[in-house]
Amino acid sequence: MAATTIIAAGSVVRGHLSGQEDLILQGRVEGSVALQGNLDIEPDARADATIEAVTVRVHGTVVGRVVAREGIELSASARVRADLVTPRLVVAEGALFSGAIDMTGAPAARPAITAPTAFAPAPAPASQPVAVAPTGQPSLALGADDDDPELPGGLDAKNIAFKKKK
Amino acid sequence: MAITHIGSTLVIEGEISGSDAVVVQGRVKGSIETSQGVVIENSAHVEANLTLDTLEVAGDVKGNVTAASRVEIKPEGKMVGDIKSPRILIADGAHFKGNIDMDVGR
Numbered sequence: 416m417a418a419t420t421i422i423a424a425g426s427v428v429r430g431h432l433s434g435q436e437d438l439i440l441q442g443r444v445e446g447s448v449a450l451q452g453n454l455d456i457e458p459d460a461r462a463d464a465t466i467e468a469v470t471v472r473v474h475g476t477v478v479g480r481v482v483a484r485e486g487i488e489l490s491a492s493a494r495v496r497a498d499l500v501t502p503r504l505v506v507a508e509g510a511l512f513s514g515a516i517d518m519t520g521a522p523a524a525r526p527a528i529t530a531p532t533a534f535a536p537a538p539a540p541a542s543q544p545v546a547v548a549p550t551g552q553p554s555l556a557l558g559a560d561d562d563d564p565e566l567p568g569g570l571d572a573k574n575i576a577f578k579k580k581k
Numbered sequence: 582m583a584i585t586h587i588g589s590t591l592v593i594e595g596e597i598s599g600s601d602a603v604v605v606q607g608r609v610k611g612s613i614e615t616s617q618g619v620v621i622e623n624s625a626h627v628e629a630n631l632t633l634d635t636l637e638v639a640g641d642v643k644g645n646v647t648a649a650s651r652v653e654i655k656p657e658g659k660m661v662g663d664i665k666s667p668r669i670l671i672a673d674g675a676h677f678k679g680n681i682d683m684d685v686g687r
Contacts, residue, residue, distance in 0.1 A: 418588065419586070419588055420586055420587055420588040420591045420607070421584065421585060421586040422585050423583030423584055423585040423586075423599075423601040424583055424601070425583060425585075425599040425600035425601040426583075426585040426597060426598070426599035426600075426601045426603070426615070427596075427597070427598050427599050428593060428595060428596070428597050429595045429596045429598075430593060430594050430595010430596060430611055431592075431593070431594040431595055432591065432592070432593050432594075432595070433591070433592045434588065434590040434591035434592060434607065435590035436588045436589075436590045436591060438591075441583065442585070442599060442601070446595055
């Protein structure tokens with residue numbers, strides 16, 4: 416199978432480019448690239464494009480957006496001004512990058528971290544008024560304690576439940 | 582001399598331009614402009630205006646061609662469009678529909 420496309424150094428492609436094979440870019444692409452294969456952008460190559468591929472290796476210049484299903488590698492000679500979306504990213508020392516990175520593989524780890532931190536502050540405010548109450552103003556502190564956790568909390572929860580059902 | 586190679590599963594909608602030879606096995610819709618030769622292989626479908634030095638057609642081409650040197654339509658080639666070229670070869674078995682103008686580049 417002819418499984419590789421090469422855009423040579425003296426060539427410019429403008430428009431939409433798609434395919435099921437690997438692409439080696441030595442020249443220029445302007446527009447969009449959608450591949451079910453890998454994309455190599457060589458040192459003197461330049462892509463001003465929205466790129467979608469399995470893996471993207473950048474040795475040259477990229478401006479735009481890169482979405483890689485498996486991974487992106489920016490080598491030392493890479494010059495990139497783009498938003499990157501990929502589960503795996505390697506940036507070599509010397510690479511120039513500016514843009515946003517979204518590592519779609521990471522969210523699985525994040526809820527595990529945010530869940531305990533969300534639990535921790537909840538008991539903290541409750542225990543602080545109790546600690547303050549005996550030293551300062553007991554009656555007000557107790558009133559505040561009663562109001563805060565039970566009535567509004569209970570009402571809110573019911574209201575939300577009803578609103579959701581409606 | 583480098584060669585730009587458009588593989589068999591590749592689809593380009595737009596323009597290819599430059600100073601490399603171009604080999605097309607996939608699909609191109611738009612235009613191809615190069616100072617070198619272009620080869621349209623058996624599996625290729627090209628719907629484009631072509632400006633080039635030499636052209637070899639073994640696949641499907643729809644569009645107008647302006648060649649600086651030569652156009653060759655191979656036995657398995659199919660071409661619909663106008664050709665402007667000083668030299669033209671049409672092989673036995675080739676399919677062609679269009680106008681030919683050889684009165685150029687002299």
